[in-house]
Every structure is written in structure tokens, then in C-alpha cells.
Amino acid sequence: MKKLISFIMLFCMIFIGGKTTDIYAASTDIQAAWITTVYNADWPKVQNNPQEQKQEMIKILDTLKETGINTVMFQARTQGDALYKSNINPWSSVLTGVQGKDPGYDPLQFVIQEAHKRGMKVHVWLNPYRVTTTGTDINQLSTNHQARKNPSWVLSYNGRLYFNPELPEVKKHIVDTVAEIVSNYNIDGIHFDDYFYPANYPLPTGEGRDGKVANERRNHITEMITQVRSKIKSIKPAVEFGVSPSGIWKNKSSDALGSSTNGNESYYSDYADTRMWVKNNMVDYIVPQIYWETGNTSADYETLVKWWSDVANGTNVDLYIGHGIYKDQVATQINTQLEINKKYSQVDGSSYYTTLDILNNRQDCRNKIKTFLENNKLIDTSGHWAESTINEFVTKGYIGGYEDNTFKPDNSITRAEFVKIVNRVFGFTEAGTEKFDDVQASHWFYYDICVGVKAGYINGKSENKFDPNAPITREEVASIITSIKNNKDVNIDKLLNFSDALSVSSWAKSSVEGAIENKYLGGYSDNTIKPKNKTTRAEALVILSRIGR
Structure with a gap:
């Protein structure tokens, strides 16, 4: 039944040998x-x-x-x-x-x-x-x-x-x-x-x-x-x-x-x-x-x-x-x-x-x-650069941790997991009809994918494939957020300030530009934006926390 309440937490999933295993932390219940x-x-x-x-x-x-x-x-x-x-x-x-x-x-x-x-x-x-x-x-x-x-x-x-x-x-x-x-x-x-x-x-x-x-x-x-x-x-x-x-x-x-x-x-x-x-x-x-x-x-x-x-x-x-x-x-x-x-x-x-x-x-x-x-608090977020944001999202019930009371902030987050948090943050609850061959009603993420489709921000890896368990990249995150906020920017100028601007996929340029312009997405100390990097769990929360500020 895993889904945020929410009056509500996010239940994350790991996949071992093709079998789904639920993981959670009582501290965020x-x-x-x-x-x-x-x-x-x-x-x-x-x-x-x-x-x-x-x-x-x-x-x-x-x-x-x-x-x-x-x-x-x-x-x-x-x-x-x-x-x-x-x-x-x-x-x-x-x-x-x-x-x-x-x-x-x-x-x-x-x-x-x-x-x-x-x-x-x-x-x-x-x-x-x-x-x-x-x-x-x-x-x-x-x-x-x-x-x-x-x-x-x-x-x-x-x-x-x-x-x-x-x-x-x-x-x-x-x-x-x-x-x-x-x-x-x-x-x-x-x-x-x-x-x-x-x-x-x-x-x-x-x-x-x-x-x-x-x-x-x-x-x-x-x-x-x-x-x-x-x-x-x-x-x-x-x-x-x-x-x-x-x-x-x-x-x-x-x-x-x-x-x-x-x-x-x-x-x-x-x-x-x-x-x-x-x-x-x-x-x-x-x-x-x-x-x-x-x-x-x-x-x-x-x-x-x-x-x-x-x-x-x-x-x-x-x-x-x-x-x-x-x-x-x-x-x-x-x-x-x-x-x-x-x-x-x-x-x-x-x-x-x-x-x-x-x-x-x-x-x-x-x-x-x-x-x-x-005794059941998250044990691996103290002193982390995103600690305050993680705690904020825990308090609001948007996220939870793993069964061993860890959050693993530097692990990558999957496309399905990110969609689940997005639905919680934006309050999307109305489900539509999904169109992907790799999203089945028996999957834990089925409901959230259907909600994302109805909200209009879901795009697949291809016409019939969503690839829910794949890590989501930074440019994919930018695409989702700017689609929801309707603030893609075709005037590509801020992006050009980064040394790896040309590595952004052509389909994602306006999204990344919009995310930079609106201060959702920031660069790294080496003046790169790393658009194809896997987004970490901590990064995903910080990006989402910047919305509306």
C-alpha cells in the first residue's frame, strides 16, 4: 500500500533479484x-x-x-x-x-x-x-x-x-x-x-x-x-x-x-x-x-x-x-x-x-x-550538507528512511521514487491512465505514476516505457519541475555560464535553463551543471525545497 499523509510518509523501495522489498523507518511514521x-x-x-x-x-x-x-x-x-x-x-x-x-x-x-x-x-x-x-x-x-x-x-x-x-x-x-x-x-x-x-x-x-x-x-x-x-x-x-x-x-x-x-x-x-x-x-x-x-x-x-x-x-x-x-x-x-x-x-x-x-x-x-x-531516528543525516532539508521533509511527512533507520542521502533516487515525492510536495492525488508497458497495477509505484500522468508532468523514456527503477538524472528532474511550474526558458543564457553546458540534451535545454533561472538547480564548485548525473536523494529534496521560495 505504499504511497507519502497524507494525516504521511514516503516508503522507498529497493529491488533485489527482481523481488520488491519494502523499507521504512519508524521514526518518520x-x-x-x-x-x-x-x-x-x-x-x-x-x-x-x-x-x-x-x-x-x-x-x-x-x-x-x-x-x-x-x-x-x-x-x-x-x-x-x-x-x-x-x-x-x-x-x-x-x-x-x-x-x-x-x-x-x-x-x-x-x-x-x-x-x-x-x-x-x-x-x-x-x-x-x-x-x-x-x-x-x-x-x-x-x-x-x-x-x-x-x-x-x-x-x-x-x-x-x-x-x-x-x-x-x-x-x-x-x-x-x-x-x-x-x-x-x-x-x-x-x-x-x-x-x-x-x-x-x-x-x-x-x-x-x-x-x-x-x-x-x-x-x-x-x-x-x-x-x-x-x-x-x-x-x-x-x-x-x-x-x-x-x-x-x-x-x-x-x-x-x-x-x-x-x-x-x-x-x-x-x-x-x-x-x-x-x-x-x-x-x-x-x-x-x-x-x-x-x-x-x-x-x-x-x-x-x-x-x-x-x-x-x-x-x-x-x-x-x-x-x-x-x-x-x-x-x-x-x-x-x-x-x-x-x-x-x-x-x-x-x-x-x-x-x-x-x-x-x-x-x-x-x-x-x-x-x-x-531510538528509531535516522542515523546517517546528522552533519550532512542537506540535513535541515531532510529533517524538514521528514517533519512534513514527504519522506521516510530505510528499515535500518538510515536515509542514505547520497544514494541515487529512482524515477518512480522522485515522482512519489513530487506528488506529495505538490499535493497531486487524482490518478489518470498510464500508458507504459513497464508500469503494472501490481507495482508499488503504479498509483503515483498514474497521478503524475494526470498532473501532466510525466514523460517516458520512450513512447511505451517509463523505466521507473532507473536513477533520475538532473536534467530529467529539471524537466519535471519546470513542466509543473510552467517556466521552461528557451532563451538559453544562464546555462551557458557552465563549462559543460553543451552536454545538456537538446530536449532538456529549456528545462535546465528554466531551473537555473528560477534557482531550483545550482551548479558545482568546478563550474559544471552535470545534467546527466544521477540525482541523489539529498539533491532531490533540496531542489524541491527551492520551489516557491
């Missing part, structure tokens, strides 16, 4: 924490006090950053409400104690500002359907709450209210809510949790869990997921969309494709066909909540990590593991769980629930996470 606002669980602990709330958040972000967390999943919709300025949903009561009351500032904007200042990504965590956590009196909601304005949209179950997933109006409301956030805020991702239909919502008499009504319910949830992702990509293609479902899709006893577990099955309890979403690339990433410990008789941790890794394999969906450190038995062995993750190349990172347990260092979990991450 997504390391996320869920910041829970419902029930004021993690934040805010005070109400009606913007300054204290801001100081609370600063302390949280500082602690998470110091721990090694690089992404926050900030809960901005708890009960059909908003912890951001919205024209659709009322202000959340967690801020002031009163739903619909303006808190005097924009919490989401503050989180984005402070997190990005610290080099951390922000994924906006939304609960799409929940209306109340307790109580069924719709008149207790704010007058501008969509459920109160449209009571026909609501269903009641177990003393709570929910938006009815089967209604087109509800699907549109969720899509509109997401669109408003993506349009108005500089976020890195949209994140849904595991609440879809109310858990174990009963079926009509005579209907089975694999029957018509159950399947229709799953289709309604899938339709919403598809519409949300489509809307996100139509507004800001670089914003990622991910879901954090319950850790068990189905048990093997229910389906041969299921896991060797004996626990609650989200396929049936929540009507969420999460395996299908991954297999069909309907989300950018998936964060199964594997909230059990190793050796659990009903749901062993590693059994589920392996199962989800197998599901994600061959897709374009990133896999992050959700850890339930709110449980002592998980918190105490979090270092063991992270070591297990390293065994599975499909695992792109972790997310921890809850933030409060990190802050309180439950069972020493914060120190264990920090130590693990420090």
Missing part, C-alpha cells in the same frame, strides 16, 4: 494522539475562559511534541456541534457549558496555529452522526442545531439521539460540514471515528445481519464515506481523509476473510464495511483501534496488526495502528506493541488514545513512546 473534547475528557478542563483554554492546549501540544508526537487528531465535532466558527453547526457546549454560545475565539484555528508552529499536523476529528451523548429531548439542543431544525433527520436509541445515516439530507449535511472545514481552515486531514450506526442498532423482525436491511445500512455508510472523500479532494486534494474503526472487522468464525479473533465485529455492530473501504481505496488512511494487549485470548494485538497489514497490502491506503493506552495492560507494554509494528512494513505509524494518559504518563507510557521514537 505518523505518530498521532487523539485530543478528545467530548465530556471535556482531554480538553478543555475549564469553561468560559479562552486564555486558560489556550494555555491548556499549549501545554498539551508542548508535551506531545516533546514525547515525539507529530500529528494531533483534534475532536472538533462531538454532538453535531462545532469547536470552530461554523455557519452550519452550533458552538459546542464543551467550551462554555452552553451549546450555541460563542466562546470568544476559534479553538480549531488556535490548535492549527500552535500545532503547525511546532511542526505538527492537524487532522480534524469529527463524529458524523451523534447528536447527544445522553437524553432524547430535541428541545434541549441549541435552536440552530440541525437536529432541532430538522427533527425528521433524527433517530433515537438507548437514550441517545443520532442523525439517521440512511437519509440523503443527513449525508449532505455531513458532506457540507466537512466542506466548510476544508474550505476555511489550513488542515492536514479529516478524521472520522468508529461511531456510525448506533452500536448494535436492532434490525427489523425477520431480518438477519447479512440480509437486505443490514446490507442497505452498510451501503448508506459507504456512500457517505465516498461522498466525503470526493468533496475533500475537490476542494483541497492534499487534505487526507481517514477513519478509525473498531479493531475487528469480522471474526474468522463469521467469514473466512476475517481475523482469528472472538470479539465485537464492526461490520455487524456498526454496519461499517471497513475492509472494503481499504481494498477499494475509499480512504487515504485507516486507523484500526487495536485496543488489546498481546496475548489477549479474544483479540491478540499482533494477530490483528498482521490481519490489517494483509488487508492494506497492495492498496493505496496508509495503515496506522490505534493503541488504547487508557488501559493499564496496553500502556505498560506500549513499547512492545511499537516493536511489533516494526515487523510489518505496511504499518505506517501509530495513534494513541487518550492524550490525557500521555500527559499523566500512565504506566510510564509517555517515556516508553519517547524512548522508542528516539
